[in-house]
Amino acid sequence: MEKKTIAKxxxxxxxxxxxxxxxxxxxxxxxxxxxxxxxxxxxxTTFYSKNMQxxxxxxxxxxISDGFDNGRxxxxxxxxxxxxxxxxxxxxxxxxxxxxxxxxxxxVDCLIYDSFLPWGIDVAKKCGIVGAVFLTQTxxxxxxxxxxxxxxLQVPITKHGVSxxxxxxxxxxxxxxxxxxxxxxxxxxxxxxxQFSDIYKADWVLCNTLYELEKExxxxxxxxxxxxxxxxxSIPSMxxxxxxxxxxxxxxxxxxxxxxxxxxxxxxxxxxxxxxFGTMVAINDEQIEELAYGLKxxxxxxxxxIRASEQTKLPKGFELKSEKGLVVxxxxxxxxLAHEAISCFVTHCGWNSSLEALSLGVPMxxxxxxxxxxxxxxxxxxxxxxxxxxxVDEKKIVTREVLKHCIWEIMDSDRGKEVKSNVIQxxxxxxxxxxxxxxxxxxxxEFMDALFHLQTACSESQIASSSIK
Numbered sequence: 001m002e003k004k005t006i007a008k009x010x011x012x013x014x015x016x017x018x019x020x021x022x023x024x025x026x027x028x029x030x031x032x033x034x035x036x037x038x039x040x041x042x043x044x045t046t047f048y049s050k051n052m053q054x055x056x057x058x059x060x061x062x063x064i065s066d067g068f069d070n071g072r073x074x075x076x077x078x079x080x081x082x083x084x085x086x087x088x089x090x091x092x093x094x095x096x097x098x099x100x101x102x103x104x105x106x107x108v109d110c111l112i113y114d115s116f117l118p119w120g121i122d123v124a125k126k127c128g129i130v131g132a133v134f135l136t137q138t139x140x141x142x143x144x145x146x147x148x149x150x151x152x153l154q155v156p157i158t159k160h161g162v163s164x165x166x167x168x169x170x171x172x173x174x175x176x177x178x179x180x181x182x183x184x185x186x187x188x189x190x191x192x193x194x195q196f197s198d199i200y201k202a203d204w205v206l207c208n209t210l211y212e213l214e215k216e217x218x219x220x221x222x223x224x225x226x227x228x229x230x231x232x233x234s235i236p237s238m239x240x241x242x243x244x245x246x247x248x249x250x251x252x253x254x255x256x257x258x259x260x261x262x263x264x265x266x267x268x269x270x271x272x273x274x275x276x277f278g279t280m281v282a283i284n285d286e287q288i289e290e291l292a293y294g295l296k297x298x299x300x301x302x303x304x305x306i307r308a309s310e311q312t313k314l315p316k317g318f319e320l321k322s323e324k325g326l327v328v329x330x331x332x333x334x335x336x337l338a339h340e341a342i343s344c345f346v347t348h349c350g351w352n353s354s355l356e357a358l359s360l361g362v363p364m365x366x367x368x369x370x371x372x373x374x375x376x377x378x379x380x381x382x383x384x385x386x387x388x389x390x391x392v393d394e395k396k397i398v399t400r401e402v403l404k405h406c407i408w409e410i411m412d413s414d415r416g417k418e419v420k421s422n423v424i425q426x427x428x429x430x431x432x433x434x435x436x437x438x439x440x441x442x443x444x445x446e447f448m449d450a451l452f453h454l455q456t457a458c459s460e461s462q463i464a465s466s467s468i469k
Contacts, residue, residue, distance in 0.1 A: 018048030132204035294403030
């Protein structure tokens with residue numbers, strides 16, 4: 001991507017929803033823009049800002065208020081109150097931030113806002129700047145919420161499943177979990193579908209996926225959102241194209257992971273099962289027990305990243321470190337997935353984790369827990385065929401026998417060989433998408449060129465206006 005000197009004057013304010021799964025891809029996109037000469041200011045809520053451990057010095061960090069600067073839990077009476085308050089206070093403080101930056105000589109040219117904060121486009125329009133919405137989930141998941149928003153998908157879902165344009169037939173267990181819990185919790189589904197109420201107002205729709213992964217869905221959606229562009233996978237550069245020097249993490253590293261890597265260094269190639277369910281999901285006691293015994297019974301080496309608060313649920317006598325296994329509270333997931341000793345990834349199928357595994361060529365055992373993870377699992381197992389989905393029993397538990405069989409299937413069966421072959425092919429496509437001339441590379445260049453031309457036009461207009469005076 002050719003840098004333009006004048007592009008250094010282009011200033012993007014990137015507003016992320018307060019959650020690691022949102023911050024991470026938007027921060028990576030910010031790093032890429034900054035690397036190409038754009039001035040970037042990253043913002044999230046005041047309360048969440050304490051989680052921002054490490055940012056590149058070239059990226060300025062600011063905050064807005066969600067109305068609960070000391071934390072939502074115990075203050076907001078309900079999720080609806082939090083959403084409504086954030087909607088009102090967020091708009092006001094975002095506008096104030098844009099005005100403050102302008103007064104300091106850092107005029108904002110473009111607001112890139114998380115789709116979970118749809119009111120961002122109203123602020124952008126009011127301030128007279130470009131508004132680009134950033135989708136942190138797959139386009140397939142976005143399409144499901146979009147069709148619910150416009151009334152083409154209704155609850156309750158029938159036993160016959162769901163048929164939507166350019167998507168496979170989806171059963172209830174393939175949809176985001178909030179379609180199951182709608183009767184008890186309609187607020188969350190309504191909140192997520194509201195992402196698409198005003199998306200037509202956005203000047204750009206940026207999605208953290210790659211064109212090749214959801215080609216048919218993207219082609220169809222571009223007839224509705226002509227400015228849709230794929231810009232993913234948005235993961236640290238050193239793991240995919242090495243475009244940005246020393247870009248090895250998302251900036252959230254709190255501990256060293258030397259123990260994990262040293263432990264892996266002693267293991268044979270493609271021999272270790274890696275298990276992680278992210279930073280948010282709480283697994284019940286019975287499921288953790290089944291996971292523990294399933295890993296032990298498999299006879300495979302395993303590295304299990306499980307929060308300290310969850311480790312108390314491990315079976316009595318289960319060793320945190322043994323000849324076959326290592327249990328840790330945290331590790332650098334990308335460095336683990338990139339290690340030659342890793343054979344497969346037992347995952348909750350969060351989109352960031354799924355993209356990381358795909359981009360590094362690691363087969364997955366899908367154990368979705370909530371939200372979009374069920375839809376991601378459907379595509380991982382049945383559409384992209386880069387993993388297998390562990391079956392649950394009547395209590396929604398993956399038993400030790402099922403997990404043991406899944407590990408064997410990935411590591412030793414013919415199906416496992418096919419999955420490994422498929423994921424390597426997708427890895428190649430992911431690397432190609434962000435490489436020179438790739439689909440995501442071209443889309444990002446188009447986006448940046450549009451900002452460049454807009455900024456140039458504004459500068460020429462100001463010069464003309466001054467000469468008339």
